[in-house]
Amino acid sequence: MDQQPNYITPSGYRRLREEYEALFSAERPALVETISWAAGNGDRSENGDYIYGRKKLREIDRRLAWLSKRMKSAQVVDPSRQEDRARALFGATVTLADQDEKQRVITLVGEDEADAGAGLVSWNSPIARAVRGARVGDLRVVRLPSGEREYEVIAVEYPASV
Incomplete structure (x- = not known):
């Protein structure tokens, strides 16, 4: 398995x-x-x-x-050490805008630390799978139980290196 x-x-x-x-x-x-x-x-x-x-x-x-x-x-993956900071990868904080121009900020984290109410989404969730690897300006379709939604990636940020 x-x-x-x-x-x-x-x-x-x-x-x-x-x-x-x-x-x-x-x-x-x-x-x-x-x-x-x-x-x-x-x-x-x-x-x-x-x-x-x-x-x-x-x-x-x-x-x-x-x-x-x-x-x-x-x-353990330290997002502050991410080399490719232009793409949404594990640990990235991603700002998304939907068709209605409503913005949503999510951070891609591990399954054990996910808290959707705080914007921390599991890197395996549908929205995270859709935005993984995306760059600013990319459009991504998220398949949710309520139907498909299209989001535009507005920003991709990582914590500062310590």
Whole structure:
């Protein structure tokens, strides 16, 4: 099975790492302590603290496993080091205008850091696939569930090199 790379920006990777560290070093140990205390209170079958704690611990362990897997498969790409700054590639912030001259600004990011409300779209989303490789002035058709929309690329920007 051909799997796509898990591209992620340095800040996106840092957020995954911070969440992992917070769960592993703070939340999980505190929960284990609570479960241990609850287990010492006797009958576990009707002990709400124990039952809820075990359930929450399973959820944290699943999240830790998922985060670990995503971090291991991550390919960190620093958009500020992009050589071809004229084209919309991973990490680019792209300004688009539709047929009604309404502008939309999107940043092409990894799947784990996408937040459409903040303008961060997965580089695999329909709109990102349509604009990948585009230059200023290019027209691109985006196939959406609501139908096709045509966008013109108004600007392509990358973060400044540090």
